Amino acid sequence: MNRKRLSRSISIEQAREPSKRRKFVACQRCHAHKIKCSGDQPCSKCQQVGCADECQYTPRDRQIKVSESYLDFLLLENRRLKEQSASSANPTEVDVGPESGPPAIAPDESSTSVRNPLIGDRAWFHRYDPSAPPLFVGEAACTAFATRFRRFLTGNNGLPHIPRTQYVKEEHIAAANATDIQWPSLQQARLLVKIALRQVGYLYHLVLRKSTLEKLEEIYRTGDFDCTINQCKFFALFAFGEAYSMRAEPSTGSRVPGTSYFARALSLGQVLPERTSITHLETLLLLSLFSYYLNRRHSALVLIGTALRLGLSIGLNHNIPESQLIDPVVRQHRIRIWWTIYIFDRMWGSKMGHPSQILDDDIHLDMPSNVSPRQLHDEQFSDTEYLTANINLARIVGETIAKLYSRRKYSETFLQRVQKLLKALKNWVETLPEHLRLNNDDPEISRKHISSLHLSFSQCVILTTRPTLLHLLMKLNEPDSPNASHESISQPVLTLSEACIHAARHSHTLILTKWINGSLPVFGYFHAHYLFSSGLVLAMSSLLPIGSPSDLGALESGLEVLRSMSENGNLAASEFYKNLEQVKYCLDLRKSREPKPNLVGGRPSTASVSGPVAPSTLHPTTSAMPPATTVPVPSIITAAEADLISNNPGYSRTQGNPNMPPGNLTVPTAAGGFTTAMAFLEPTMQDFLAQSDFDLGLLHPVDTFMNDESLYTSHGL
Numbered sequence: 001m002n003r004k005r006l007s008r009s010i011s012i013e014q015a016r017e018p019s020k021r022r023k024f025v026a027c028q029r030c031h032a033h034k035i036k037c038s039g040d041q042p043c044s045k046c047q048q049v050g051c052a053d054e055c056q057y058t059p060r061d062r063q064i065k066v067s068e069s070y071l072d073f074l075l076l077e078n079r080r081l082k083e084q085s086a087s088s089a090n091p092t093e094v095d096v097g098p099e100s101g102p103p104a105i106a107p108d109e110s111s112t113s114v115r116n117p118l119i120g121d122r123a124w125f126h127r128y129d130p131s132a133p134p135l136f137v138g139e140a141a142c143t144a145f146a147t148r149f150r151r152f153l154t155g156n157n158g159l160p161h162i163p164r165t166q167y168v169k170e171e172h173i174a175a176a177n178a179t180d181i182q183w184p185s186l187q188q189a190r191l192l193v194k195i196a197l198r199q200v201g202y203l204y205h206l207v208l209r210k211s212t213l214e215k216l217e218e219i220y221r222t223g224d225f226d227c228t229i230n231q232c233k234f235f236a237l238f239a240f241g242e243a244y245s246m247r248a249e250p251s252t253g254s255r256v257p258g259t260s261y262f263a264r265a266l267s268l269g270q271v272l273p274e275r276t277s278i279t280h281l282e283t284l285l286l287l288s289l290f291s292y293y294l295n296r297r298h299s300a301l302v303l304i305g306t307a308l309r310l311g312l313s314i315g316l317n318h319n320i321p322e323s324q325l326i327d328p329v330v331r332q333h334r335i336r337i338w339w340t341i342y343i344f345d346r347m348w349g350s351k352m353g354h355p356s357q358i359l360d361d362d363i364h365l366d367m368p369s370n371v372s373p374r375q376l377h378d379e380q381f382s383d384t385e386y387l388t389a390n391i392n393l394a395r396i397v398g399e400t401i402a403k404l405y406s407r408r409k410y411s412e413t414f415l416q417r418v419q420k421l422l423k424a425l426k427n428w429v430e431t432l433p434e435h436l437r438l439n440n441d442d443p444e445i446s447r448k449h450i451s452s453l454h455l456s457f458s459q460c461v462i463l464t465t466r467p468t469l470l471h472l473l474m475k476l477n478e479p480d481s482p483n484a485s486h487e488s489i490s491q492p493v494l495t496l497s498e499a500c501i502h503a504a505r506h507s508h509t510l511i512l513t514k515w516i517n518g519s520l521p522v523f524g525y526f527h528a529h530y531l532f533s534s535g536l537v538l539a540m541s542s543l544l545p546i547g548s549p550s551d552l553g554a555l556e557s558g559l560e561v562l563r564s565m566s567e568n569g570n571l572a573a574s575e576f577y578k579n580l581e582q583v584k585y586c587l588d589l590r591k592s593r594e595p596k597p598n599l600v601g602g603r604p605s606t607a608s609v610s611g612p613v614a615p616s617t618l619h620p621t622t623s624a625m626p627p628a629t630t631v632p633v634p635s636i637i638t639a640a641e642a643d644l645i646s647n648n649p650g651y652s653r654t655q656g657n658p659n660m661p662p663g664n665l666t667v668p669t670a671a672g673g674f675t676t677a678m679a680f681l682e683p684t685m686q687d688f689l690a691q692s693d694f695d696l697g698l699l700h701p702v703d704t705f706m707n708d709e710s711l712y713t714s715h716g717l
Contacts, residue, residue, distance in 0.1 A: 027055050137161055138353020140405040142533045145466065146579050149536060152474065153586040162582060166574040167295035168259065177263035184238065186220045192241025193234070199244045199521075200289065202382050202449045204343065204390075205336040205368075207233070207282050208329070210379040228268050229279050235265035236286035243293055243523045247568070255569040256523055262290050276310040281337055284310070288344060292525035295571035297352060304344040308357050311341055317363045328371050329380055336368050336381070339391050346394035346401075347456070350463065351529070353405050356398045367391065382449075385433045389453060396424050397460050404464065415492055421464050422499070423689055426680045429457065438676060448519070451510060454676050455530050458507040461679055462533055465500035472497045473540055495688045498546055499679035504537035506678065508554050515561050525572040528565055531558050532576035539587055552587075559584060 026037035030045055038044040042055035137144050147161045184192065193216055197209050219230060239258030246257035269283055288303035311317065316338040325331050345357050368387045371377040402408065403417045410417060438454055472493050511531050514520045520527055535558040541547030542555070559580055565573035679685065 029055065135163070138405070140350060140353035140401055140463065142351075142529065142536065143575075143579055144353070145470075146532075146536055146583055148470065149540065150583055150586045152470070152477075153583075153590045162579050164295070164297075164575055166571045166578075168256065168571065173259070173263045173266065176260045177267050179260055181235075181260050181264045183225050183234075189216060189220070189234070189238070192238045192245070194241075195244050196237045196240035199448075200240055203452055204285070204289070205333075205340050205382060205387060206285050206289075207237075208333055208380045211329075212237075229277065229283075232265045232269045232283045233279055233286070235261040235268075236283055236290065239265065239290050240286070243290070244521070247522070255571060256293055258290070259294065262287065262294070272306070272310070276314060278334065278337060281307050281311060281316075281341070285337070285340055285344065288348070292572070293523050295525065295575060297348070300344075301348050301352065301354065304341060304348055305357055307341050308345055311338055312358075316341070317358070317365055319364065319366055329376065332369065332371050332381065335366060336387065338365060339368060339387065343390055343394040346398040350397045350401050353401065355402065355406060360395065360398075383436075386436055386449060386453065389428070389432060389436060390456075392428055393453070393456055393460065396421065396428065397456075397463070399424070400460060400464055404467070418464060418468070418496065419689060419691070422461075422680075422685075425457070425461060425464070426677075426689065429677045429680070451514065452526070455507055455510060455526070457676060458503040458510075459530055459533060461503035462500055462507070462537060465496045465503070466537060468493055468496040469500045469537065469540055469544075472546075473543060476544070491684060492688050492691075494546060495682070495684040497544070498682065499685055500537055501541045501547055501551075502679040504534040504541070505551070505554070506676065507531070507534040508538060508558060512557060512561065515564075520561075520565075522565065522568050523570050528562060528570060528573040528576050531561060532580055534558065535580050536583065539583055542587075555580075555584065 026039075027043050027046065030037035030043060035045060046055035137147075139145075143162065143164070147159065151157050151159045183189065190213075193213065197207075197212070200206065201209060215230070216234065219225065219227075219234070225231070239261040242258035242261065243256060265283065266287055269280070269287065273280055284303050284307035288300045288307065291297070291300035291303060316334065320331070320334065322331070325334070342358075342363070348354075349356055368384050368391075370384050371381065400421055403410065403421065404414075412420075436450055436453065438450065472489060475489055475493075507530050511520065511527055511534075514527070535555050538551040538555045538558070542549055542552040559577065562573045562577035562580060566577045680689075
């Protein structure tokens with residue numbers, strides 16, 4: 001129960017039974033100062049301050065009975081005025097037209113935190129092509145968060161969003177499909193399919209491993225190369241095989257190997273079947289995942305949405321009677337294909353801030369299970385517990401987008417919603433099977449699918465907590481609070497901010513170690529995305545008293561890795577490198593205009609600033625931005641990052657690495673000095689998770705806008 005609902009119930013009881021509630025009323029002065037009144041005439045407080053002659057009491061006959069409906073009317077009117085006031089102050093995107101109609105009023109919710117604390121009433125659109133409709137910018141997207149952060153750094157609230165331009169366009173896909181694309185030789189086809197099964201088949205359940213290889217042999221044995229369904233599926237697998245085994249596509253010169261196979265599979269799958277098959281759904285999953293390798297996020301979302309709708313048409317979200325499907329392998333394959341669609345739907349939506357396309361309440365399907373005998377299971381399926389952990393994490397990700405980044409109305413406060421999400425994440429990591437935890441003794445940071453699972457977890461923690469981190473940065477840099485320090489911020493905000501920094505450091509060191517070991521995928525999307533996301537948080541950490549200046553060195557190392565991936569042809573890395581380079585430039589420009597930092601909490605702090613940067617300072621297309629060749633390129637491990645590494649346990653010395661500069665530098669071990677659960681090990685985090693909903697709703701007035709206002713629009717961002 002929140003404060004207003006509690007006060008309403010008390011007022012009703014007072015109106016119904018006033019004689020039982022109070023023996024006297026406070027004098028007007030004590031009531032105005034909200035202090036305890038003795039009830040005397042004059043009261044003891046008024047006698048102490050010498051205003052006994054002015055001590056007056058409100059006559060008892062002023063207390064009247066009021067109906068509950070009248071109190072409800074007052075609360076609704078108060079809520080309506082609040083929403084109207086916030087709505088008029090909200091529009092920060094000048095290209096968005098006014099909304100029609102009066103503001104909606106939720107009938108049975110209190111006025112505390114019915115408004116989403118992260119975003120305003122209006123969606124954010126960006127127009128970069130006059131001939132095309134404006135693009136929706138989801139607040140959950142890391143690039144949108146980067147734009148918010150750059151606006152804060154520059155003080156320019158009109159700083160434009162950096163559009164995504166590094167992706168394979170439709171005309172390039174059409175040109176790739178126009179070439180003569182034939183089935184490869186049997187030997188090459190075997191290698192390509194086995195590479196695909198090894199690289200992505202252990203991450204997600206996409207096909208039956210043994211059955212797929214047997215079908216490939218059958219196609220070449222019988223010469224049945226004209227079946228459209230089989231051609232779509234295997235060409236999509238060939239695309240993954242080339243992406244993980246080649247540096248460039250020799251036939252078309254495409255930056256991403258496998259584009260030709262992808263283009264042909266996509267063209268053959270354009271006609272949607274009236275009655276779909278499991279093979280067609282497998283192909284849609286493969287094409288959706290490969291679209292990320294081409295940095296075509298919207299296409300990936302459309303393809304997985306198509307797979308989800310076709311899956312609903314055959315009831316994949318329900319258990320099928322065993323009498324209608326006896327084969328246990330086919331039954332389990334059907335179950336796992338649905339859950340992979342579910343994972344992609346949640347994960348893909350979280351990258352762009354789009355809602356889930358199906359509610360959890362509409363899914364009535366068993367979780368994945370093992371097939372007997374064990375040998376049969378291992379031939380066809382991957383680890384069941386790994387897939388289950390991935391499903392549970394995707395469910396939390398979907399709830400995070402719905403509860404923190406949507407415009408839905410909630411009766412819970414922002415901190416209450418964050419607490420429930422973090423409790424779910426804490427339970428997820430604590431119940432993780434032992435064989436799915438990171439192995440510190442493994443130089444390759446466990447196996448690929450395990451490290452990817454932990455990177456997804458850290459990204460979910462970042463997604464949940466980084467709005468609070470930006471709020472903390474803004475509070476410490478408010479112009480009307482020149483002496484602001486972290487002591488003036490409530491403990492929950494500090495706790496959530498620290499958790500965000502821990503998660504970012506963990507992701508960064510995990511990816512950096514994989515890159516140093518040579519195990520980072522060249523053309524994959526997600527490692528580049530996680531490196532960009534962690535780099536944004538580390539940039540913010542370098543400005544905060546609870547962070548570390550050494551995090552700036554980690555940011556520079558992340559830039560170097562993204563630059564290297566971009567030069568090798570990774571389109572997503574090209575986009576994120578350009579975006580993070582702009583953030584670094586804004587950060588350097590801001591620091592160059594700051595006065596000498598003050599000491600806050602015993603360490604240097606950059607909380608105090610001299611003022612915002614001129615609005616016309618930055619624009620992605622102006623000459624004020626330095627070219628890429630003039631940006632200083634750091635070493636693989638900078639001196640600042642070496643300090644960060646050496647000051648954290650879990651790092652070991654490495655000698656003889658040609659990529660490492662000389663000196664007392666260290667390389668992160670498997671876990672990089674940070675554990676997956678580190679964000680939940682701090683006593684302050686444990687205290688935050690243990691607080692009741694009532695406490696979180698009422699006890700932190702210093703951060704009241706986190707409950708009632710928009711995080712970005714209340715700061716003019």
